[in-house]
Amino acid sequence: MSTQKTVQQEFGTVEESKALRLDGEKAEQIVEALNTDLADSFVLYHQLRKHHWNVEGAEFRDLHIFLGEAAENVEAAADEIAERAQAIGGTPVASMSNLQAHATIEAEDEDVYDIRTSLTNDMDLYGDVIESLRDHIELAGNLGDHATAEILREILVQTEEDAHHIEHYLEDDTLVYDGAMK
Helix, strand or coil, X not given: CCCCCCCCCCCCCCCCCCCXXXXXXXXXXXXXXXXXXXXXXXXXXXXXXXXHHHCCCCCHHHHHHHHHHHHHHHHHHHHHHHHHHHHCCCCCCCCHHHHHHHCCCCCCCCCCCCHHHHHHHHHHHHHHHHHHHHHHHHHHHHCCCXXXXXXXXXXXXXXXXXXXXHHHHCCXXXXXXXXXXX
């Protein structure tokens, strides 16, 4: 393994993209927003994976599959976000310390909770991510970066869909008998 280090671009810098013709100051604002979305995506991803690994109970199979797919959706979104940040001249946030510093949401702790509590915690994160995506769609549009706004819109649609599914899982109606007659 080579010990030589050649930094091609320092994190936090934004280089001009001649092909995209996006003003440097505007690109910096958008890259900062994208790095926030990227960091938040990884927080949500890891929490969904945690719940995917730990789900138990009568509805295990459906929830296990759903949570795995939801995590994959977030992972795909993170990839799109990182690639867009790079395309407009930025450096996507990647190190654990920078991911933590850029994230505006916080995952639950390491303990394992019942699935209703876990899904409620997921809904809280989804809500924050959805609000942030909406803000960043508006920011990108206002700055004239309609391609980034469109990419984030597509991510928002999938994010809202997954949040909506969790909302359905959290409904009171269930086939699982809890021992109490209603």
